Structures are given as structure tokens and as C-alpha cells.
Amino acid sequence: MNAPLSGSMLxxxxxxxAVGTPLIRLRAVAKVYGSGAAELMALxxxxxxxxxxxxxxxxxxxGSGKSTAMNxxxxxxxPSSGQYLFHGAHVEALSRDQRARLRRRxxxxxxxxxxxxxxxxxxxxxxxxxxxxxxxxLVRHAAAARALQSVGLGGWEQHTPAxxxxxxxxxxxxxxxxxxxxxxxxxxxxxxxxxxxxxxxxMELLRGLNEQHGITVLMVTHEPDMAAYARRLVRFVxxxxxxxxxxxxxxEAAPAAAENP
Amino acid sequence: xxxxxxxxxxxxIRRNLLRSFLTILGIVIGVSAVITMVTLGNGAxxxxxxxxxxxxxxxxxxxxxxRQGPGGAAGAPQFKEADAAAIQAQIGGVAAAAPEGRAAVTxxxxxxxxxxxxxxxxxxxxxxxxxxxASGRLFEDDEQRAGxxxxxxxxxVRREIFGxxxxxxxxxESLRIKQFSCxxxxxxxxxxxxxxxxxxxxxxLVPLRTLQRRVTGSLKVGTLLISMEDGSDxxxxxxxxxxxLRERRKLADADDDNFNILDTxxxxxxxxxxxxxxxxxxxxxxxxxxxxxxxxxxxxMLVSVTERTREIGLRLAIGALEREVLLQFLIESVVLAAxxxxxxxxxxxxxxxxxxxxxxVPYLFDPAINLLSFVFSAGxxxxxxxxxxRRAAQMDPIEALRHE
Numbered sequence: 001m002n003a004p005l006s007g008s009m010l011x012x013x014x015x016x017x018a019v020g021t022p023l024i025r026l027r028a029v030a031k032v033y034g035s036g037a038a039e040l041m042a043l044x045x046x047x048x049x050x051x052x053x054x055x056x057x058x059x060x061x062x063g064s065g066k067s068t069a070m071n072x073x074x075x076x077x078x079p080s081s082g083q084y085l086f087h088g089a090h091v092e093a094l095s096r097d098q099r100a101r102l103r104r105r106x107x108x109x110x111x112x113x114x115x116x117x118x119x120x121x122x123x124x125x126x127x128x129x130x131x132x133x134x135x136x137x138l139v140r141h142a143a144a145a146r147a148l149q150s151v152g153l154g155g156w157e158q159h160t161p162a163x164x165x166x167x168x169x170x171x172x173x174x175x176x177x178x179x180x181x182x183x184x185x186x187x188x189x190x191x192x193x194x195x196x197x198x199x200x201x202x203m204e205l206l207r208g209l210n211e212q213h214g215i216t217v218l219m220v221t222h223e224p225d226m227a228a229y230a231r232r233l234v235r236f237v238x239x240x241x242x243x244x245x246x247x248x249x250x251x252e253a254a255p256a257a258a259e260n261p
Numbered sequence: 262x263x264x265x266x267x268x269x270x271x272x273x274i275r276r277n278l279l280r281s282f283l284t285i286l287g288i289v290i291g292v293s294a295v296i297t298m299v300t301l302g303n304g305a306x307x308x309x310x311x312x313x314x315x316x317x318x319x320x321x322x323x324x325x326x327x328r329q330g331p332g333g334a335a336g337a338p339q340f341k342e343a344d345a346a347a348i349q350a351q352i353g354g355v356a357a358a359a360p361e362g363r364a365a366v367t368x369x370x371x372x373x374x375x376x377x378x379x380x381x382x383x384x385x386x387x388x389x390x391x392x393x394x395a396s397g398r399l400f401e402d403d404e405q406r407a408g409x410x411x412x413x414x415x416x417x418v419r420r421e422i423f424g425x426x427x428x429x430x431x432x433x434e435s436l437r438i439k440q441f442s443c444x445x446x447x448x449x450x451x452x453x454x455x456x457x458x459x460x461x462x463x464x465x466l467v468p469l470r471t472l473q474r475r476v477t478g479s480l481k482v483g484t485l486l487i488s489m490e491d492g493s494d495x496x497x498x499x500x501x502x503x504x505x506l507r508e509r510r511k512l513a514d515a516d517d518d519n520f521n522i523l524d525t526x527x528x529x530x531x532x533x534x535x536x537x538x539x540x541x542x543x544x545x546x547x548x549x550x551x552x553x554x555x556x557x558x559x560x561x562m563l564v565s566v567t568e569r570t571r572e573i574g575l576r577l578a579i580g581a582l583e584r585e586v587l588l589q590f591l592i593e594s595v596v597l598a599a600x601x602x603x604x605x606x607x608x609x610x611x612x613x614x615x616x617x618x619x620x621x622v623p624y625l626f627d628p629a630i631n632l633l634s635f636v637f638s639a640g641x642x643x644x645x646x647x648x649x650x651r652r653a654a655q656m657d658p659i660e661a662l663r664h665e
Binding site: 071074076077096097100101103104105107108109111113115117118119120124128129131132133134176180 | 265269272276571572574575576577578579580581582583584585658659662
């Protein structure tokens with residue numbers, strides 16, 4: 001099921017990072033929304049280090065600040081104070097467009113709601129990030145086909161989201177996230193809209209990408225079953241990191257048969 | 262990047278085909294209205310100019326009286342035949358000068374009668390009026406001198422009295438005008454309606470002397486027709502004509518002119534000026550609908566931006582730059598508007614071609630107005646697409662992704 005992703009065909013791909021290289025460093029990062037009486041401190045000064053090749057599950061109740069942290073980690077938002085170093089660059093000092101360039105080069109996103117373009121084929125959806133990186137049509141086609149192949153959707157290229165099941169749509173979204181060969185894959189409740197069976201398939205897929213291709217995976221989830229796939233668990237409570245520990249018993253790889261729907 | 266953005270825009274237009282069509286409908290109507298109005302207006306101007314040219318090119322019409330119209334000639338002495346001869350002889354640049362007298366009569370022949378008017382003049386009348394013979398011959402010199410009973414009839418008179426096919430029949434026949442009978446020696450080639458709507462072919466031409474002796478019984482002449490040579494100085498010729506006529510009519514320096522000179526060129530300029538003003542006016546009214554079409558585009562683009570908030574959020578999240586999103590929506594609206602322009606041009610071409618036929622004016626393709634309308638509609642796309650596009654580009658990706 002997993003076609004090799006090694007050997008980049010993209011002119012714009014970032015050089016691969018060796019597993020264990022420090023990649024993300026948050027120092028005293030705080031985030032404040034609103035001002036005055038309506039002021040809300042979503043993050044109250046967190047420190048976090050993540051190295052290349054990790055599989056981190058971020059957990060916590062609603063309002064614990066995990067989504068805010070994810071937005072900052074994904075360079076979609078900037079901290080109100082504190083430092084965020086991504087691969088040595090101070091993200092908090094970057095402009096909006098500079099952060100966009102950083103995202104398109106290093107990051108891939110998977111959302112709870114899939115966010116595929118309607119009435120657009122799986123192929124075109126997956127090609128989208130490469131379009132913004134200025135890859136040629138030929139490269140885009142080949143890379144998208146390969147990415148769809150690697151999530152087990154070979155042969156589904158011309159189907160539109162309406163013609164795909166929820167699990168298949170999320171696979172297309174994952175293919176879109178990895179087509180640009182990102183260093184980090186950020187998944188925000190990737191299984192939130194899926195049943196248990198599909199959820200496990202998606203998690204197997206994420207673990208495969210992490211283990212076999214060295215992609216760093218950051219995943220927000222509130223389901224312990226899904227967090228169990230990760231090798232490190234970070235738990236947010238009330239804007240603080242309450243616990244940050246290696247997963248003592250990461251779920252063993254399921255038999256290969258379980259990966260095929 | 263630009264090419265990719267163009268593809269994105271085209272894709273998005275194709276995905277919403279019906280809505281795209283409704284969006285550009287305003288532009289389509291606006292562009293086709295502007296082009297149709299201007300094209301038909303140009304055709305009408307051309308038609309007026311053609312009709313005035315058929316009156317005779319470089320023609321001066323001199324009439325008795327201080328001004329044109331009824332009552333203008335009250336009290337002023339008429340011209341004489343000799344005035345025409347003097348003008349021909351003494352003023353340079355005159356191609357022909359014809360005296361013209363007219364009387365309303367009923368003509369009888371072939372057992373039928375027809376109310377028309379009889380024109381008395383000389384062969385020079387053919388030059389000044391741009392007339393040609395369909396058949397027959399001009400007047401002989403001795404016929405003109407003697408006031409012989411010969412006549413040349415217009416096509417309308419020939420048709421009404423003698424019948425038959427165009428330009429045929431009537432030659433050599435006898436036609437009774439009041440108390441005398443004349444022999445038809447020629448038929449005028451048809452000129453059709455004049456600019457004012459009167460039938461120029463509805464006349465009978467006789468030598469001036471024939472008219473004076475046998476119809477009106479006076480030697481007076483109401484009108485002098487003077488045709489100028491090509492390239493002669495219009496203003497100077499008119500000035501010397503005026504001077505000559507003042508002398509011949511024995512006017513003192515203090516007296517006002519008791520005649521007036523009408524220049525067909527002036528008439529043409531005035532009339533085509535009027536139609537051009539009408540064209541501009543109608544075009545301007547139509548241009549307002551183009552503006553309304555632009556607002557329609559802005560409206561739909563705003564709806565589209567709101568509707569596609571999540572899509573915009575996604576694009577921004579996966580690394581689209583602000584200006585790339587701006588460009589995408591801007592190009593989308595420009596492509597829509599330009600598409601509307603092209604469809605409008607096609608419709609306008611068909612409509613003005615058909616309407617020109619109905620209105621009886623020539624169809625003149627005007628590349629300038631077509632190009633202008635196209636550029637203008639694309640400009641409307643930029644103008645009215647910019648605001649929605651900027652709104653899309655400045656969205657916060659997090660908010661946009663959360664949008665339901």
C-alpha cells in the first residue's frame with residue numbers, strides 16, 4: 001500500500017531532516033485573545049521541544065489551549081509573547097507572507113472537516129499545494145498520483161469528494177498534506193468525523209508516514225484510542241502543559257489486512 | 262504563477278456555470294446595448310449624409326427672403342434668369358448655376374391625373390441637383406430659348422401616369438400640364454426620398470421659359486441653385502456670391518440681405534451633428550447599464566467569497582500568499598467580465614446587423630467601439646472585483662477554516 005516517498009521529484013522540496021534533529025522549540029509562549037475585561041489567556045506560557053521524526057499526540061479538554069497551540073505550531077497564528085523557533089527561524093518575527101512561505105515549504109495540514117474543494121477531482125485537490133509552489137503540471141500530476149497511491153487511493157484520482165466516503169475523503173486530505181513532502185504533518189482531530197473502523201485506518205496511515213518516511217506528526221485529539229498510536233503524549237489543561245511524556249505502550253502495528261478497507 | 266492562477270479562475274467559473282452566466286448577464290446586456298446603439302447611430306448618421314449628398318454635392322441654394330421658411334420671402338423681389346447667368350460668368354469656382362422656378366400643378370396623361378409640381382430650369386439643373394437621366398435626352402438650346410412644350414418627368418410621375426416597369430415607358434408620350442401639352446423627352450433616374458422625407462422623384466421638369474410663359478405667367482425665379490467646383494473655397498465663393506447679388510439687387514450698404522444662401526454642406530454638418538449627439542446620448546444611457554452590470558459582478562463575487570470562505574482558508578493554510586489569493590479572485594472577476602464583453606460583442610453584432618436592416622440604415626462595423634467596450638468591461642472586472650478579492654486575501658486562515 002505504501003509506495004516509497006523517498007527520492008523527491010519536487011524541485012521545491014525541503015531537504016529531508018535527519019531523525020532527532022531539533023525542529024520545534026516553544027519558549028514561554030503565551031496567547032491572549034481580546035483585551036480589557038474580555039481578555040482571555042488561551043496559553044499561559046508554555047515550553048515545548050519537538051524533534052524531527054516524532055509522533056506527538058496533543059490532548060486536553062475543550063478550552064485547554066490545545067487548538068491555540070496547534071495554530072501557533074502550524075504557523076497560522078503568532079504568539080502574543082514568547083519565542084517560537086521552527087528549524088532555527090523565529091516564527092514570531094515573520095510576516096504573514098513569510099509564514100505562508102514557511103507553511104508551503106515545511107508543513108502539511110489535515111483537518112477534522114477534510115476541507116476538500118467540492119466538485120473538484122481528488123487529483124486536483126491533491127495537486128493544490130504544489131500549484132502554490134510553482135511546480136509544473138507534469139510534476140504535479142505525477143506527485144499527486146503517487147501521493148494518492150500511498151494513501152491507498154490509486155485509481156480514485158478522478159472522483160470528486162461527493163463520490164467518496166468520509167474515510168476516503170480524509171485519505172485524499174492526507175495525500176494533499178504529504179504531496180509536498182513536508183517535514184511536519186499537523187493533524188487537527190483527523191478522525192473526529194469518522195467511525196472507529198475508518199479512524200483506525202487513518203491512524204495506521206499516519207503512523208506509517210511517521211515510521212517509514214520520517215515525517216514528524218503532530219496530532220490534536222481528545223480520543224485516547226487515537227492518541228494511543230502516538231509515541232509521545234502532551235496533555236494541555238487550562239493553558240498549561242499538564243503532562244508531557246513518552247507513550248509507554250504505543251499501539252503495536254496492526255496486521256496488514258486491517259489497513260485495507 | 263499567473264498562468265496557474267488563470268487556470269484556477271477558469272476552473273472555478275466552470276464549476277459554477279449557471280451562476281457565472283447569470284453574473285455576466287448584466288455585462289452582456291450592457292456591452293451589447295452600447296455597441297448596438299453606437300453602431301445604429303453611426304449608420305443613421307451615414308444615411309443622413311448619403312441623402313444630403315444626393316441633393317447635390319457642394320451645392321449652394323439661394324432663396325429670396327431674409328430667412329428660410331414660410332413668410333421669409335415677404336416683400337423681397339424675386340430673382341431673374343439673368344442672375345444665374347451672371348453668377349456663372351462672374352464668380353470663379355462655380356461649376357454650374359441653375360435658376361429654378363416651381364409651381365404646384367395637376368398633370369394629366371394616359372387617361373390618369375396626378376398632383377405634383379412642375380420645375381422650370383435649365384440643363385445646369387442636372388449638375389446642381391446631381392440628377393441623371395434614366396432614358397431620353399436633355400433639353401436642346403433652342404427648346405430652352407423658345408420655351409418649347411417638352412418635359413422630363415420624375416420616376417414617380419412616370420409610374421403614376423404611364424405605369425410599367427422602372428424607368429420604362431412614357432417617352433414620346435404627351436402630358437398635359439394646366440392648359441398646355443408637352444412631349445415627354447426624358448425620364449429622371451430615381452433618387453428616392455430626400456433627407457426630410459419628401460419624394461424627390463415627384464416632379465416634372467420643363468425649360469424655365471416654358472414654366473414662365475405657360476404656367477406661372479411671370480418672369481420671376483424663386484431659387485438659384487449653384488454648384489461649386491470640387492476643392493473651391495466655400496467661404497470665399499459664398500462671400501463673392503453675396504456681394505454680386507447685393508449689387509444686382511441694388512441694395513444700399515445699410516440694407517440687410519433680402520435673400521439667403523443655404524449650403525448643403527452646412528446642412529449635412531448640422532443634421533449629422535444632430536444624429537451624432539443622439540448616438541452619444543443613447544450610448545451614454547447604455548453605458549449606465551454597463552456600470553450596473555459591474556455592480557452585479559461585485560455582488561456575486563462578494564457572495565462567492567463568503568461562500569468559499571473555507572476554501573480560501575484552506576488555500577491560505579497550505580501556503581497561498583495574500584497576493585495569490587487576491588490575484589485568483591481578481592482574475593476570476595476579470596475573466597467573467599471579459600467573457601461577458603465578448604458575448605456582448607457577438608450579440609451586438611447580430612442585433613445591430615438585423616436592426617440596421619429593419620431601420621433602413623447601413624450597417625457599419627466600428628472596431629473602436631467594440632474594442633472600447635471590451636476593454637471597458639474588463640476594466641469593470643478589475644474595478645468591481647478588487648474589493649471582494651481583497652476581502653478574500655485578507656481573511657484569517659484560522660477563522661476562515663472554522664467558517665460554517
